[in-house]
Amino acid sequence: MCAAAHAEITGINEALEAMEKTGDVSENGLKMMCEMLVDVKCSLKEAVEQGYGPILEKKHKIAKTIFERLAAWLAKTPNHWTRIDPYVKAMPEGIQYCFVDAVIETTEEEKHIELWQQSRLSKDLKLYMGLVLAGLGKEDMQEQLLKDAAPGTLIWLPLYEKALLSGHETLIALAQKRILEIVEPGQATDAVTQPSQGEMQDIITNWLLWQLQKKPAESKAILGALLQKQSDPSWIGYLLRVYPKLSSESKAKVLEWLAKQNPDYALPEIFQCLKQWGYTREPELTSHFFNQPFLKQVNPLPGLCGRKPEEYEVLIQAKQINFNGIIAGYLSIRHTSKEALLASNVWTQTNVYGYLGHSRVASTYLIPKYDGFAYLKTATYSCGEITNTVLEYRHLQTGMEFVFIPGGTFTMGSPSTEAGQDSNETQHQVTLSPYLMSKTEVTQDVWEKIMGRNPSNFKGPDRPVECVSWHDCMTFCEKTGLTLPTEAQWEFACRAGTQSAYYFGENSEAIADYAWHDENAGRQTHPVQQKKPNAYGLYDTYGNVWEWCQDWYGPYPTDPVVNPVGPNRTFDRVLRGGSWGYSLATCRSADRSYWNPEGKDYDLGFRLCFGLSKSDQ
Numbered sequence: 001m002c003a004a005a006h007a008e009i010t011g012i013n014e015a016l017e018a019m020e021k022t023g024d025v026s027e028n029g030l031k032m033m034c035e036m037l038v039d040v041k042c043s044l045k046e047a048v049e050q051g052y053g054p055i056l057e058k059k060h061k062i063a064k065t066i067f068e069r070l071a072a073w074l075a076k077t078p079n080h081w082t083r084i085d086p087y088v089k090a091m092p093e094g095i096q097y098c099f100v101d102a103v104i105e106t107t108e109e110e111k112h113i114e115l116w117q118q119s120r121l122s123k124d125l126k127l128y129m130g131l132v133l134a135g136l137g138k139e140d141m142q143e144q145l146l147k148d149a150a151p152g153t154l155i156w157l158p159l160y161e162k163a164l165l166s167g168h169e170t171l172i173a174l175a176q177k178r179i180l181e182i183v184e185p186g187q188a189t190d191a192v193t194q195p196s197q198g199e200m201q202d203i204i205t206n207w208l209l210w211q212l213q214k215k216p217a218e219s220k221a222i223l224g225a226l227l228q229k230q231s232d233p234s235w236i237g238y239l240l241r242v243y244p245k246l247s248s249e250s251k252a253k254v255l256e257w258l259a260k261q262n263p264d265y266a267l268p269e270i271f272q273c274l275k276q277w278g279y280t281r282e283p284e285l286t287s288h289f290f291n292q293p294f295l296k297q298v299n300p301l302p303g304l305c306g307r308k309p310e311e312y313e314v315l316i317q318a319k320q321i322n323f324n325g326i327i328a329g330y331l332s333i334r335h336t337s338k339e340a341l342l343a344s345n346v347w348t349q350t351n352v353y354g355y356l357g358h359s360r361v362a363s364t365y366l367i368p369k370y371d372g373f374a375y376l377k378t379a380t381y382s383c384g385e386i387t388n389t390v391l392e393y394r395h396l397q398t399g400m401e402f403v404f405i406p407g408g409t410f411t412m413g414s415p416s417t418e419a420g421q422d423s424n425e426t427q428h429q430v431t432l433s434p435y436l437m438s439k440t441e442v443t444q445d446v447w448e449k450i451m452g453r454n455p456s457n458f459k460g461p462d463r464p465v466e467c468v469s470w471h472d473c474m475t476f477c478e479k480t481g482l483t484l485p486t487e488a489q490w491e492f493a494c495r496a497g498t499q500s501a502y503y504f505g506e507n508s509e510a511i512a513d514y515a516w517h518d519e520n521a522g523r524q525t526h527p528v529q530q531k532k533p534n535a536y537g538l539y540d541t542y543g544n545v546w547e548w549c550q551d552w553y554g555p556y557p558t559d560p561v562v563n564p565v566g567p568n569r570t571f572d573r574v575l576r577g578g579s580w581g582y583s584l585a586t587c588r589s590a591d592r593s594y595w596n597p598e599g600k601d602y603d604l605g606f607r608l609c610f611g612l613s614k615s616d617q
Contacts, residue, residue, distance in 0.1 A: 034087030042094030052098035071102035078118040085120035124353040131357030134159040146174035154326040155354040202306040210309035216245035233265040386535040407434040414590035429560035435611025440528040462527035464605040470597035484550040485609035496535035503534040515543030521580035542587035545605030549574040553594035579603035
C-alpha cells in the first residue's frame with residue numbers, strides 16, 4: 001500500500017472513531033469517507049438486485065463500514081443532510097439509491113418528518129424517499145407529505161390511495177384536494193411525470209371509479225374525490241353498478257348527481273337497472289326515476305376515455321408488469337415479484353424512482369395491521385387448480401405464523417352427490433369478514449411456552465399438542481388474545497376457494513400428499529408442516545389431529561348468513577379436519593364431527609384464529 005493510500009485509510013479510521021465517540025465528524029473526515037463511496041461504480045438495477053453489501057464488499061471492506069456508519073449517523077441526526085448533500089449527489093446512481101434506502105431503514109419512526117424536511121436530495125430521490133416514508137410512516141407523516149410534498153401528480157397515487165381509505169378526515173380532505181389538482185384545468189403540472197391535462201382527468205376518474213367498485217364501504221371518501229370534478233355522463237353506468245352497495249349518505253350523493261345529468265343519458269340506464277333489480281329493491285332510485293319526465297328519444301351512454309376501471313382488475317389478476325401508463329405501472333408493480341421487476345423495462349422509464357418507491361413498500365399501503373402481529377411477507381400458494389397470493393404475519397407472543405384470509409361469500413357444506421357426504425352438511429350461503437388463521441396446528445412447543453406444561457401423549461416439540469379439551473384451548477386463547485376459528489371460518493380457510501370434496505380436487509387418491517390419516521400415520525401424530533399446504537398456505541387442515549372450533553354443534557341454517565358463530569348452547573363443540581386415527585373420508589372440507597367440550601383424547605388439538613371476537617355462548 002502506498003503512503004498516500006495508507007494516510008487516507010488512517011484518516012478515515014480516525015474519522016470513524018471520532019464519529020463513534022462524539023456523534024460528529026470533521027469536514028475533512030466526511031470528505032474522505034464520501035469520496036470513497038463516490039468512486040464505487042454501481043447502476044440502479046445492480047443496487048436493487050444486489051443491495052449495497054455485496055457491491056461495496058467488492059470495492060473495499062472499509063467502504064461498506066463507511067456506508068453503514070454514515071447512514072446510521074444521518075438517521076440519528078437528520079439535520080446533517082446539508083453537510084452530506086453535495087457528496088450524495090456525486091455518488092453513482094445505484095449508491096445514491098442504496099444510501100437513501102439505508103437511512104430510511106435505520107431512522108426511527110418519530111424522526112421520519114425531520115428526515116424528510118432536512119434531506120437535500122435530487123428530485124427523483126426525494127420522490128422515492130417520500131413514497132417510502134408515506135408507506136412506512138404513521139398518519140402524521142402522511143399528513144406532512146400531503147401538505148407540502150405531494151403536488152397533484154399521478155406518481156403520488158399510492159399516498160392518495162392510502163389517505164382516501166384511511167378513515168382519517170384530515171388525510172381524506174388533503175387527498176381529495178391533491179386529486180382535484182390533477183383534474184382541475186389550470187393547476188400546475190409536472191411535464192416529466194405527467195400525461196397531458198385531458199389524459200390525467202380521464203386516468204384519475206377511471207381509477208376512482210375502479211376504487212369505488214372494489215371498496216364501496218369507503219364510498220364517502222372516494223365519491224368526495226370523484227364528484228368534485230365536473231360531471232361526465234360516461235360515469236352513470238359505473239355508479240349505478242355499485243349503487244346498491246353504497247351507504248345511505250353515498251346513495252344520496254349519487255342521486256343528487258344523477259339529477260344534474262342529461263335525462264337522455266341517465267333515464268335509460270336507470271330504467272335498465274331497476275328492471276334488473278326489481279322496483280322495490282332501491283326505493284330512492286325508483287322514486288328518482290318515476291319523478292323524471294319521460295322523453296320520446298334517448299341517447300346511448302358515451303364511453304369512458306382511456307383505460308376502463310375493469311381493466312385495472314385484469315392488470316392485478318394477470319400479475320404482470322405493465323408500464324402502459326403510470327397507474328397501470330403502479331397497480332401491476334405491487335402485485336409482482338422482485339424477479340419480475342428486475343426483468344422488466346422499468347429501468348428505462350421516466351418514473352423509475354416512483355415505481356421503485358411503490359415496489360419498496362407496496363405491501364404497506366394496503367396490508368391490514370393487527371395488534372400483536374408483525375407482517376412477514378406476501379407469498380403465493382397453488383393447490384389443484386387454485387392459486388392464491390396471501391399475506392403472512394407472525395404472532396409476536398406465540399411466534400406462530402398466520403395467513404390473512406380475505407373473507408367473502410361461499411357455499412358451506414356439501415352436495416348430496418359428494419362421496420362420503422353426511423346429512424349434517426346441508427349447503428347454505430355464508431359471508432365472512434377477513435381474518436387471520438394460523439398456518440399450522442398449535443404445536444407442543446408453543447403450548448408449553450404459554451401454558452407451562454405439555455399434556456400430549458405423542459411427545460415432540462413440533463408435533464401438534466393433543467389431549468386438550470375445548471376449555472383448555474379457550475384458556476390458551478385468553479392468554480394470547482387469540483381465539484378458535486368458527487366452523488365457517490375453518491371451512492372457508494380449508495377450501496381456499498374450492499368447492500370440491502377436497503381442496504386439491506374430487507379424487508381422494510392424492511390425500512397422502514396432504515394429510516396424516518389412518519392409512520399412513522402409523523397410529524400417531526407427526527410434526528406439523530410435513531405435508532403439502534392448501535392454496536392459502538395452511539398445513540394439516542386435513543388429518544394429524546381433530547381441530548376444535550368455537551361453535552356449539554348443531555344443524556346448519558338454510559338461509560344465507562353473515563359471520564355465523566353457530567347455534568345457541570347445545571351439548572357438544574364442533575371438531576373439524578379428521579385425524580391420524582380416522583379414514584380419509586373425514587378429511588373432506590365439509591366433514592363435521594363433535595365432542596364434549598370437557599373431552600380430551602390423543603387426537604384432539606386445535607389451530608388459532610384472529611379477527612372475530614370470542615364467543616360468549
